[in-house]
Structures are given as structure tokens and as C-alpha cells.
Amino acid sequence: MNQRTILVACTACAALACGPALAQPNAATVKVAAADTSACEKTVKDYLSTLRFVRQTSGSEISSRVESTYLSEAQVAQISQQQGACGAAQALRSKGVGAR
Numbered sequence: 001m002n003q004r005t006i007l008v009a010c011t012a013c014a015a016l017a018c019g020p021a022l023a024q025p026n027a028a029t030v031k032v033a034a035a036d037t038s039a040c041e042k043t044v045k046d047y048l049s050t051l052r053f054v055r056q057t058s059g060s061e062i063s064s065r066v067e068s069t070y071l072s073e074a075q076v077a078q079i080s081q082q083q084g085a086c087g088a089a090q091a092l093r094s095k096g097v098g099a100r
Contacts (some may be wrong), residue, residue, distance in 0.1 A: 040086035047092055048073060070095045 051073055055063035080088040
């Protein structure tokens with residue numbers, strides 16, 4: 001056994017011994033998760049705002065082309081409802097939204 005294996009085994013044993021006390025996240029973990037979620041929400045909000053702006057300024061034909069290339073408002077809303085804002089943000093990134 002190497003040191004990493006021993007460390008993993010000890011951590012697993014400690015988790016079993018401590019039970020739920022070890023499984024609860026600390027305040028720093030919760031803050032990081034909240035920050036990650038707010039970043040995802042911002043990504044989704046910015047994308048939807050951009051779609052609306054394109055629709056208002058360029059018309060529905062151009063907006064439809066953008067939505068067919070990336071994701072429509074309905075698709076983003078459905079993914080957000082099912083998987084949360086980070087799921088929708090991940091779907092947008094996988095389509096190339098925000099890629100530079």
C-alpha cells in the first residue's frame with residue numbers, strides 16, 4: 001500500500017466512525033457552493049437577456065437562427081427546472097456559449 005491508499009482508507013474509516021458529523025459541510029463549503037450557483041445563474045440570465053436583445057433588435061428570424069445554433073429560451077428554462085441553473089449553464093457551455 002502506498003501513502004495515498006492508506007490516507008483514503010483512514011478517511012473512509014473516520015467517516016464511518018464519525019457518521020453524520022463528518023458528512024456535514026462546513027461554512028466555507030456552503031459559501032463556495034453558493035458562489036458557484038450565483039455564477040451559473042448569472043450565465044443563464046446573461047444568455048437569456050442576450051437572446052431577448054437579439055430578438056428585439058434583429059427580429060425573430062435572426063433570433064431563431066441563434067436559438068437553433070445554441071439553445072432556445074424554452075430549452076434553457078426546461079433544463080434549469082430539471083437540473084438547476086448550473087445544469088443549464090453547463091448545457092450552454094457545451095454548445096459553445098461563452099467560449100472565447
